[in-house]
Amino acid sequence: MAYKTPAQATEAAVEAGVAKANAPFGKLMVGGFLAGAYIAFGSLLAIAVTSGLNAQLWGTLPTLVFGAVFSLGLILVILAGSDLLTGNMALLPVAAMAKRLKPSKIPVNWAIIFVANFIGSLFVAYVLAVKTGVIGTASGAAPGSLTFARLSGIAHTKAITESDTQIFLRAIACNWLVCLAVWLAFAAEDIGGKILGIFFPITAFVAMGFDHVVANMFFLPAAMFAHVPGLTWAHVANNIVFAFLGNVVGAVVFVAGSYYYLYLRGREASGANAVEAGGRGGVYPGERGERGFTGNGTEPGHGTGAQAAGRRT
Numbered sequence: 001m002a003y004k005t006p007a008q009a010t011e012a013a014v015e016a017g018v019a020k021a022n023a024p025f026g027k028l029m030v031g032g033f034l035a036g037a038y039i040a041f042g043s044l045l046a047i048a049v050t051s052g053l054n055a056q057l058w059g060t061l062p063t064l065v066f067g068a069v070f071s072l073g074l075i076l077v078i079l080a081g082s083d084l085l086t087g088n089m090a091l092l093p094v095a096a097m098a099k100r101l102k103p104s105k106i107p108v109n110w111a112i113i114f115v116a117n118f119i120g121s122l123f124v125a126y127v128l129a130v131k132t133g134v135i136g137t138a139s140g141a142a143p144g145s146l147t148f149a150r151l152s153g154i155a156h157t158k159a160i161t162e163s164d165t166q167i168f169l170r171a172i173a174c175n176w177l178v179c180l181a182v183w184l185a186f187a188a189e190d191i192g193g194k195i196l197g198i199f200f201p202i203t204a205f206v207a208m209g210f211d212h213v214v215a216n217m218f219f220l221p222a223a224m225f226a227h228v229p230g231l232t233w234a235h236v237a238n239n240i241v242f243a244f245l246g247n248v249v250g251a252v253v254f255v256a257g258s259y260y261y262l263y264l265r266g267r268e269a270s271g272a273n274a275v276e277a278g279g280r281g282g283v284y285p286g287e288r289g290e291r292g293f294t295g296n297g298t299e300p301g302h303g304t305g306a307q308a309a310g311r312r313t
Contacts, residue, residue: 002189007263009186010094013256014264016186017095020088021105025112031083032116038082039117040124040218042073044134046206047154051146060207067206071199073215074178078185078198085113085214089251090179097260114244121217129218130225137226148226155223157209158216159235164242167211171246172254174210177201178247179255213243 004012023031046066053062077084088109096103129135135151136144162170184197205212220236 003193004187004189006183006187006259009183010259010263012186013091013183013259014095014098014100017088017091017093018100020083021092021095021101021109023083028083028109028112029116031081032085032113033120033123034080035077035082035084035113036117036120036122036214036217037124038076038080038120039073039084039212039214040121040129041076042070043215043218044124044129044222045072046070047147047150048134048143051143051150063207063209064203067203068199070206070215071202074181074198074202075195078182078194079191083113083116085110085117086175086178086212086247086251087182088113089175089248090182090256093252094256094260094264097256098264117214118217121214122221125218125222126225129222135222135226148228151219151223151226152228154219155228155231158211159220159223159231159239162211162239164238167239167242168246168249170209171211171213171243172250173208174205174212174243175247175250176254177205177210178212179251183255183259211239211243211246213240213247216240216243 020028046069049069050062050066053065055062074084076082077087092101092106092109095101096106133144134147136146136148138145138148138152140148158167178201181198181201184201185194188194188197216239220231220239223231224233224236
């Protein structure tokens with residue numbers, strides 16, 4: 001099974017960060033909407049298949065199943081192509097550390113993708129989860145009542161039971177693993193390898209109960225739309241703020257900063273090496289990157305039209 005070295009994967013990440021920072025507003029919005037929806041699909045699937053499993057009988061096994069099927073979300077983001085905030089939290093900073101883009105572009109990109117991810121998550125939560133009856137009511141018939149109970153438990157844990165410090169620390173661990181999944185997807189050069197690289201880190205963070213800001217953009221609003229008792233929009237906002245901050249630390253410090261130090265510090269991520277690692281310039285087909293390359297993408301699917309990033313030239 002062909003793969004890139006860690007150094008090559010890091011250089012490909014730099015090229016992806018450059019391309020994402022220079023992508024047009026409209027494409028960032030569409031890509032961000034899709035990513036929010038894809039993570040929401042994974043979240044909804046995880047609720048559907050683990051609802052009704054008795055903890056006294058199954059113990060913590062349902063959390064493993066929950067994490068395994070939730071990985072569908074990032075698999076769709078990477079392989080189908082879209083723009084996910086938590087991935088951009090590592091890709092743009094590593095490109096800025098390599099002096100390939102101005103740091104001032106980072107908050108602009110993150111703000112756009114945050115809004116777009118939120119819109120996609122809300123769409124699935126309201127239209128495709130609650131209004132369809134996939135998430136039912138406490139007094140309704142199964143399986144709707146079972147999915148309601150499962151969502152209610154998740155929402156209460158994340159928004160009420162967890163302290164702000166716990167949310168922040170869980171979010172650090174979460175995005176450390178999520179960005180490692182992105183890095184492993186860079187390293188793999190075939191679809192099977194990319195799926196395996198995504199599957200295990202994502203399953204791990206979900207099974208351990210860590211906080212992902214975009215996933216919580218689905219879980220918590222869906223609970224509000226389903227009228228889960230005891231939950232308020234203030235709870236939702238508080239969780240998203242601390243999950244966002246923790247996700248930033250996990251991505252910037254433990255992934256972008258670490259891999260920049262290991263493989264790029266003291267030298268530029270050269271255009272030639274980055275092309276060999278999979279980066280070609282623009283995120284979208286036919287667009288020109290910062291170094292003048294024209295290609296089909298810079299990232300292994302972690303941006304619209306970027307599936308070509310996993311191949312050597």
